[in-house]
Amino acid sequence: MPGGRRIAAVTDATFDLAPGECLALVGESGCGKSVLASALLGLLPRNATVSGSALLYGAGAASAGTVPTGTAEAAEAVEATGTAQAPRPGPDPAGGAVIDLVTAGERDLARTVRGRRVGLVPQSPAAHLTPVRTVRAHLYETLRALRGTGRRELPAAAEDAAGRAAFPADHLDRYPHELSGGLAQRAATALALIGDAPLLLADEPTTGLDRDLVTRTVDELRRHTDDGRALLLITHDLAAAERIADRVAVMYAGRIVELGPAGAFFGSPGPRHPYARGLLNALPDRDFTPIPGMPPELGDLPAGCAFAPRCARAGAGCADAPPALDGGVACLHPHSDDQVAARA
Ligand SMILES: Nc1ncnc2c1ncn2[C@@H]1O[C@H](COP(=O)(O)OP(=O)(O)OP(=O)(O)O)[C@@H](O)[C@H]1O
Numbered sequence: 001m002p003g004g005r006r007i008a009a010v011t012d013a014t015f016d017l018a019p020g021e022c023l024a025l026v027g028e029s030g031c032g033k034s035v036l037a038s039a040l041l042g043l044l045p046r047n048a049t050v051s052g053s054a055l056l057y058g059a060g061a062a063s064a065g066t067v068p069t070g071t072a073e074a075a076e077a078v079e080a081t082g083t084a085q086a087p088r089p090g091p092d093p094a095g096g097a098v099i100d101l102v103t104a105g106e107r108d109l110a111r112t113v114r115g116r117r118v119g120l121v122p123q124s125p126a127a128h129l130t131p132v133r134t135v136r137a138h139l140y141e142t143l144r145a146l147r148g149t150g151r152r153e154l155p156a157a158a159e160d161a162a163g164r165a166a167f168p169a170d171h172l173d174r175y176p177h178e179l180s181g182g183l184a185q186r187a188a189t190a191l192a193l194i195g196d197a198p199l200l201l202a203d204e205p206t207t208g209l210d211r212d213l214v215t216r217t218v219d220e221l222r223r224h225t226d227d228g229r230a231l232l233l234i235t236h237d238l239a240a241a242e243r244i245a246d247r248v249a250v251m252y253a254g255r256i257v258e259l260g261p262a263g264a265f266f267g268s269p270g271p272r273h274p275y276a277r278g279l280l281n282a283l284p285d286r287d288f289t290p291i292p293g294m295p296p297e298l299g300d301l302p303a304g305c306a307f308a309p310r311c312a313r314a315g316a317g318c319a320d321a322p323p324a325l326d327g328g329v330a331c332l333h334p335h336s337d338d339q340v341a342a343r344a
């Protein structure tokens with residue numbers, strides 16, 4: 001940050017993601033979702049510091065025709081301060097190479113991870129597309145690199161890949177600047193799906209899309225989890241998350257404040273963290289009641305729970321220290337404790 005100030009964009013993020021599973025990561029703008037995804041792929045600016053580990057289990061690169069299984073586990077801490085710890089060799093249930101994405105070198109990330117073991121639908125697709133190349137050229141290059149598609153098969157394979165993301169075949173020869181935001185988004189999704197990576201990070205993949213295209217896109221992303229692939233869906237769109245997620249993680253001011261099964265979250269008993277409950281109740285088809293106040297500046301966080309100043313349930317202890325994620329919720333006064341306990 002200007003003046004050499006450091007901010008912790010993501011702190012103590014711990015989660016796992018199993019083969020065949022979709023985890024939705026939700027939370028207001030600026031809470032750290034994209035920083036977390038970028039940290040997993042070594043895509044943060046050089047002056048950012050990441051510590052902890054993010055273990056990716058599973059077989060090696062997704063070469064032509066093979067579908068390795070993969071598991072990502074525990075991004076412990078992605079912070080603007082601290083240093084990366086040594087790789088932690090862990091057990092590998094899938095019998096393949098385990099790689100720590102936090103400590104992996106750029107060479108490994110570029111050659112074996114990005115696109116092959118971990119795919120990315122970037123939040124700003126236009127910035128990730130090469131301006132002087134058409135969508136077709138992008139698809140051809142990725143098909144050759146990740147699937148070894150031969151020259152003669154390329155046109156049909158490109159149309160097929162475009163179709164998966166609802167990108168119209170008659171726009172394939174357009175350049176990135178000739179695409180609307182929604183079309184650029186679909187081009188980026190098509191590219192990200194080509195590698196059939198065991199882990200796909202989709203950062204706001206439905207921005208700029210109409211509702212029916214949102215549905216089509218998230219359903220295609222959900223299909224990605226078939227055959228044991230995993231999906232981290234970063235989204236503002238709670239309806240999209242409800243449609244395809246198995247579990248939901250809610251972030252607030254750089255911390256995961258709730259993590260649990262999607263059925264209980266969107267249905268009964270509902271979110272347990274007051275922020276998560278407020279997020280859901282703000283939806284037009286629910287209470288349509290916004291959470292009062294504004295999220296805090298990351299550079300100026302309170303000593304205790306960052307949500308406490310906006311929280312109707314805040315009480316004893318909330319101002320002391322940020323509560324740890326315990327039993328799926330980081331709150332001293334969560335909702336529905338009795339209900340949840342009765343169901344357990
Ligand atoms: N390169 C950077 N330099 C300084 N601060 C950054 C940088 N990138 C992100 N941040 C800060 O980190 C915080 C988290 O940003 P991030 O992009 O992860 O939010 P987000 O949850 O993805 O938001 P959105 O929903 O708007 O995409 C923000 O406060 C942002 O200002």
Ligand code: NI
Pocket residue numbers: 033034035123203
């Ligand atoms: Ni983002």
